[in-house]
Amino acid sequence: MNKKSLQLHIPEPKCRPGDKVDFSDLKIPPAGKVSRPEINVGAGEIRDHAYDLIRVLDDKGKAVGPWNPKLDPDFLRSGLRHMMLTREFDERMVKQQRVGKTSFYIKSTGEEAIAVASAMAMHKDDMCFPSYRQQGLLIARGCPLVRLMNQIFSNKMDPVKGRQLPIMYSEPDYGFFSISGNLATQLPQAVGWAMASAYSGDKRIAAGYVGDGASAEADFHYALTFATVYQAPVVIHISNNQWAISTFQGMAGGEHATFAARAIGYGLPGLRVDGNDFLACYAASKWASDRARNNHGATVIEHFTYRAAAHSTSDDPSAYRPADEWKNWPLGDPIERLKQHLIVIGEWDDKRHEKLQKELEAHVVEQLKEASSYGTLGNPPPDDPGSMFEDVLKEMPGRLIAQREEMLKLRAMKDE
Amino acid sequence: MNKKSLQLHIPEPKCRPGDKVDFSDLKIPPAGKVSRPEINVGAGEIRDHAYDLIRVLDDKGKAVGPWNPKLDPDFLRSGLRHMMLTREFDERMVKQQRVGKTSFYIKSTGEEAIAVASAMAMHKDDMCFPSYRQQGLLIARGCPLVRLMNQIFSNKMDPVKGRQLPIMYSEPDYGFFSISGNLATQLPQAVGWAMASAYSGDKRIAAGYVGDGASAEADFHYALTFATVYQAPVVIHISNNQWAISTFQGMAGGEHATFAARAIGYGLPGLRVDGNDFLACYAASKWASDRARNNHGATVIEHFTYRAAAHSTSDDPSAYRPADEWKNWPLGDPIERLKQHLIVIGEWDDKRHEKLQKELEAHVVEQLKEASSYGTLGNPPPDDPGSMFEDVLKEMPGRLIAQREEMLKLRAMKDE
Amino acid sequence: MIQALNSALDSAMERDPKVLVYGEDVGYFGGVFRVTAGLQKKYGKTRCFDAPIAEGGIIGTAIGMGVYGLRPVVEIQFADYIYPGFDQLVSEAARLRYRSAGGFTAPITVRTPCGGGIFGGQTHSQSPEGIFTHVCGLTTVMPSNPQDAKGLLLACIEDDDPVIFLEPKRIYNGPFDGHHDRPLTPWSKHALGEVDEGYYTVPLGKANRVRAGDQVTVLCYGTMVHVCLAAAEEQKIDAEIIDLRSLLPIDLDAIVESVKKTGRCVVVHEATKTCGYGAELVALVQEHCFYHLEAPIERVTGWDTPYPHAYEWDYFPGPKRVGVALKKVMES
Amino acid sequence: MIQALNSALDSAMERDPKVLVYGEDVGYFGGVFRVTAGLQKKYGKTRCFDAPIAEGGIIGTAIGMGVYGLRPVVEIQFADYIYPGFDQLVSEAARLRYRSAGGFTAPITVRTPCGGGIFGGQTHSQSPEGIFTHVCGLTTVMPSNPQDAKGLLLACIEDDDPVIFLEPKRIYNGPFDGHHDRPLTPWSKHALGEVDEGYYTVPLGKANRVRAGDQVTVLCYGTMVHVCLAAAEEQKIDAEIIDLRSLLPIDLDAIVESVKKTGRCVVVHEATKTCGYGAELVALVQEHCFYHLEAPIERVTGWDTPYPHAYEWDYFPGPKRVGVALKKVMES
C-alpha cells in the first residue's frame, strides 16, 4: 500500500555546539493574556492552559493580567532575597567542589523562582518531595545554610551522617523529604503522603518536583494515576529546563506536546508557566495549592525554564549545547526580572540590590566558615565509621553488630 | 485558609450487585457524527477525537458517516464469521475447563470486534503484541483452533510444551507474540519491535493491546513515551471493557478522562471508538495502521466496550457487579450488530446465519475432537518432563543438565 | 490461613487507626484470595480500598503514607507481579531510614501470595524471597501455618521498617505436604490451624523447631515445612525440622545449635536453587558449624527453570525428593 | 577499559548491521563514561542514539527489537538505576524463550557500570549481580580488565539470550587494587591493558586463573581481582586466584579443581554479603569439595549496609580485609 519504507525518527535539538543559538520557534505569548479560572474549575474546562504560558511580568517589569498575585512589596523582597541567596550559595558551593572540599554539587541557576515561589505559595507545614535542584525550597523555608553545607561536606555535623552524596539533603523539620538519587521516585511518595493527609482529615498538602527528563520514568505515570484516582491533595511541579543531562526535552516527549499536557489524559488540570517569572510561578503554585487544600484534587504545573549551569559538577555542557544559550534565553533571568519589577513599582533600587547582594555574600561566607570548622570531605576523615551500620533498620540486627565489630577491629589493626 | 479538612476520595462504580443497572450517564453520540481527518493530520488538530466516540453503525444497522470503511460484503461476512467462531470457541473452552480438561480459561465475549476488526485492518505480516483477551486475532489470521486447544490442554502437541498457563498462546507464524502473565509488558515491546522495523527500513508495523485496568502500569507510560519520541510505527489498542477484575475503569483513572485522552499528553492521536461496532473498530484501526505505515507515527485507540463474561474462569462477577449489566449495555453486541447490518444491506439473513452458526459449532467440535485425541490437562500425564529444562537458554548449561538427570532419576524411582 | 490473615488485619485495624489496607481488588471484593474480605464493610471505604493496577504506585504511595505516619498494609496480588514495585522497595523503602539518618521511615507491610502447586503456571507460582533477602533494610517473612501467620503479620505491621510478607498460597487452605494425589486435610483439623482470638504477635527472627531430632537438621519455611515433616515421617529419619518463619532477621542461634547437635543439614525451599536463600543458609551453616559437619549440606529446591504448568509436580520439591536428600546426607 | 568497551561496540557494529546501541546520554554525547563516544558519528543517528530516562522502557523496547531480529546493546547509566527495568528483565527477557518454547527470543545485552570507590554514594556504587544470578534465563558477566572486557562484551552481543554485562567503574581507568591512597597505574602500563585489534571473543563460562597457588583458592571477579592479587602479594600467601569473569554460566570445574587442590577457599565480592553471589559460591564449593576442605570457606564482601559516601573506604573490601581473611583460613 505504501511505496516508501519506514524510517526511525531520532529527535535532535535545534542547536549543538558551534551552531548559532536560535530560539525563534519558541512561541512566547505576551504577559497577562491567560485567563485565571476558579480553583474548583473542572479540569476539562481548562485544557488549553496546558498549551499556553502563564506570565505576569511583562517586558517592562510591570505585573499584568488576571494571574497577578498582587503581593505586598516586603513579600516580594523576601522572594528576591531567597532567590539571590540561593544563587550565591550555589556559586560558593561549586567553588568548594572545585577545590576538593566536596565530591559533587548541583546548581539551580536560572531556576530559582520555581522552588522559592512554590515554597512561598505553600504553608510551612506542607510537605515537599523535591528533586536535587530545589535547594531554593530549603532557603525559602529558612533552613540554615550551615546544615546544607555540613551535608555537602559530609562532616561531623552532617545531618545525614556522611551517608549521602552531597546535596542529597533530608530535612524533616523543614518539610523537605530525603532526596533520592533515583529519579522521580519521590512523586508517588508525594501522592501517598497527600493521600494519607486526606485519609487523616488533615489540612496539609504535598508538593512533588520532577524534571522534564525524569517525567519519562514510571513513577511519573504512577503519581498522576493515583493522584487523579484518589483526588490527592498534591501539586506536581515539572521543571522543564530544556535539558536532562546531554539530552534535550524532546527526548522526553517534548517535541509534540508540552509537559503540562500530560495532565490532560489523567483528567487533571495542567498549567504551563513562565518559570523565570517569580510572580507567575507563585500565582500558579498558589492556585494549585488552594485547589488541593480545598479538596479539589491535584494539579500539574510545567515551569518553562532553562538550566543555566552544567547539569552537575560532573558535567560539561559545552560538549552538547551552545555555550551562550542561556544568555539568549527569551524568558530572561528570574532574579533580574523580579528586581526590575520591584524597581518599576518603586520598591527597590540598584543600591539596595548591591547592598543586599553584599550582605548575602557575607552571610554565606560566615556560614561556610562555621561549616568548614566542622570539617570538609575527608578532612578530617570522619571519625565514626561504626555509625555506618546504624539506621539500616531501627534495631541493629545481629549480623550487623558482628560486621561492625569486624570492621572496627580491622580499622584498629595498623597496616603492615 | 480553608475551614474544612481534607477527605480521601475512593472511586465507586454506579451499580453494585442488587442495584438497578443504570448507564444513563454514558453519553453515546449518534453514529456518523465524528469527522475523519487525513492520516497525516497533526495530533494536536484532533484532540477532541479522544473525547468523542467514532461510530459507523446506526441503531437501524445502516453504515453512516465519514468513517464508513465501505467494505465489500464478503469481507464483512468473514468478519462476522471470525467473531462468531471466536465466541463459539470461547463457549466450548469454558465448558472444557468446567469438566476439568484444563485449569483455566479466559473469554472475550462482547469484545470480539476489537481483535477481529483490527486484525483484518492490518497486513498478515504485521506483528501483534496482545493481552490475553485477543484470541480473535489468531482466529482472524487463520490459526487452526486445534493449536490453541493443544496449548489450553497442555497436551503433547502443545506448541509451548505445557509450560504456560492455558490461553497464554505464542504463535510466531501468525504474527502473534507470546502472551505474558504480567500485564502491559507487551506494550514497550511492541514499540521496540516497531522501532526495529523502522530502523530496518521495513514496511511492517506493530500493534499492542492492553486493558483499561492495565493502562495504569508503568509499561503503558514507557510505551507511549518511546512511541512519540521515535515516532514508532505502532498502534496501541486499549480495550476499555469497563472492568479490570472486580474494579471498574474509574479505578484506572477513567472517572475524569477517557483512556484515549492519555494520548494527548504525548502528542499522539487518540481515537475513541465504539468497540462493539465492527465497522468503527475496523475503520479506526485501518486509519491508525495507514498512518503508522506511512511514517506518521503511533496512534492510541480506546475501544469502548463491555466485558460480558467473567474476568476468567477463576472469577465470579456476580460478587461485584449487577448480573444484567451486559444485557443493558447501550452499545449492544458486536456480532448482532454486524449481522443486522448485513441483513439491512441485503447480504445476509437469519437462515444463513443459523447455518453458519451450525457449521462453526461443527468445526469447533471437530477441532476439539482432534485436540482431545492428543490429551487434556494431566490426562494422559505429559510424558516429557525432561523438556522442562529446555529453552531456559539456547544451550542447556551444565547445572540444568545435572538437574534434569536428578529429576529423571527421581522420577524413575518408584515411591515406597 | 486465609481467616487467620484476615483476623490479623482486623485486629490491627481495630487497634490502630493508622493501619490501612489497599491493593488490587482488595476493597469491595475482598481480594482474589479473600484475605481482606469484610474489612471495607467494617472499617469503611477509606481504610480498605482498591488500587489501580500499578504495583510500583501501590508501594510508592504506601511509602509516602508511611512517611506521613500511617502504617499501610498493601497487597500485591501475586508475588510474581511485585517486580514493577521493585525499585520503590529496593531504592526507596529499604534505604529511606538510612539515607535520612532516621529522619524519615517507611513502616509498610507488603503482603503477597507466593509459591506454586495450584497450576498457576510460571507467573502465578514464583517464590522471590531470595531477591529481597539480599537487600539490606528489608525484613522478609514467610509463615507456615495460621497461628504463626496471624502473629507474624501483626508483628510485621508493628515493625517500624518495611516488611515483605510472603504467603504460600498452596497452604492457604491446609497443610499441604506435597502429596497432591491425596486429599488435603483442612486447617481446622490441624493443631496450628486453631488461631488465638484477638491481638498477639509472633516475634520476628525466632525460628520454630517443629520436629525434634538428633540425626539431621532440616532448614525450611512456608509450604516446605509440611513437605519436610512428611518426608521425615515417611523415611523414618530422626530429623530435627526448623521452620525459620522469618528469613531476615534470621535465627542463626537456633540453626547453629541444631546443626552442631546433628552434624548434618538439609536446606529446603521451593524457589529456584542458584543464588536462592538456601545458598545463604548453606554458607552460614558451613561458616558456623564447619567442624561439626559430617556430610555436605544438601539443598532441595525448585529447579533452575520457570515453573512449568503441565510439569508442576515434577518441579515442586515434594516429600520424595526431600526424602532422597535426607537419606543421602545420612549415608554420607 | 573504556576504550576496550568502545572498541568492542565498534567491532560489533562494523560486523553486524543488526547491532545497535542506545541509552541515556549515549548518542550525541557518547555516554557519561564515554563508552559510546564516536559511535553515533561513525554509524549514524539511528544506530547509536539517546533514550528517554526510562530504564524499563529502554529494556522493554530492546526486547521488542530482539524479537524483531536485532541485537540491541543498551546502557543503563548506573547499575543502581536498573531496578525500574527489573520487571522487563526478569518477567520478560529471562522467560521469553522458555514460555514461547523457543518461538521468540531476546538476544539483548544490557551494559551497566557497577561498584563503588568513586565517592558516588549509595546510588552510584551498587553491585547488584546477586539479584540477576538468581534469575534463570539471564547470563551475568563482569570483566576485570580491558582485554577480557572487549572479548566478553563481544561474546555477550553474539549470545542469543539476554545478558547483564556489569562494568566495574572503578577499574575503567586502571587496575585499582584498593589502595586508594596510592596513585592508580593506568591500563596502558598493565599486561591486560593492551587490547587486541579487531574482533575476538572471550568465551562465557570460562574462568581465568590470574595467579597460580597451592595453599588457598580465592574466587573473585571485577575490581576485586586486583584487590585479591594485591592482598596475596602483600601477605606473601601462595594463593590461587580465580577471576570468574562470567557468574552465570559459571565455570564450576575450574573452581572445584582448584579448591580440591588447595583445600581452602576465600570468596570475595564488593556486593553486600547476605544472599550475595558469594553465598552461592560457598554453597557450591562445600557441595563439591566438602571432603577436601580443611577450613571454613571465608566470605569477604561489602557490609550489609548501603554504600556510605563518607565511609567509602571503610566499606570497600580492600586488600587489608582480604589479607586478614587469607591468613585466617590459612591458620584454621
Ligand SMILES: Cc1ncc(C[n+]2csc(CCOP(=O)(O)OP(=O)(O)O)c2C)c(N)n1
Ligand atoms: C532512575 C535514574 N536514571 C538515571 C539517572 C541519572 N540521571 C541523574 S540526573 C539525570 C537527568 C535528569 O534530567 P531532568 O529530569 O530534566 O532534571 P534536571 O537535571 O534537568 O533538573 C539523569 C539521567 C538517575 N539518577 N536515576
Ligand SMILES: Cc1ncc(C[n+]2csc(CCOP(=O)(O)OP(=O)(O)O)c2C)c(N)n1
Ligand atoms: C503486573 C500484574 N499485576 C496484576 C495482575 C493480575 N491481573 C490479571 S488480569 C487483571 C485485570 C486486568 O484488567 P484490564 O487491564 O482491564 O484487562 P481485562 O481483563 O479487562 O481485559 C489483573 C489485576 C497481573 N496479571 N499482572
Ligand SMILES: [Mg+2]
Ligand atoms: Mg531538565
Ligand SMILES: [Mg+2]
Ligand atoms: Mg478491562
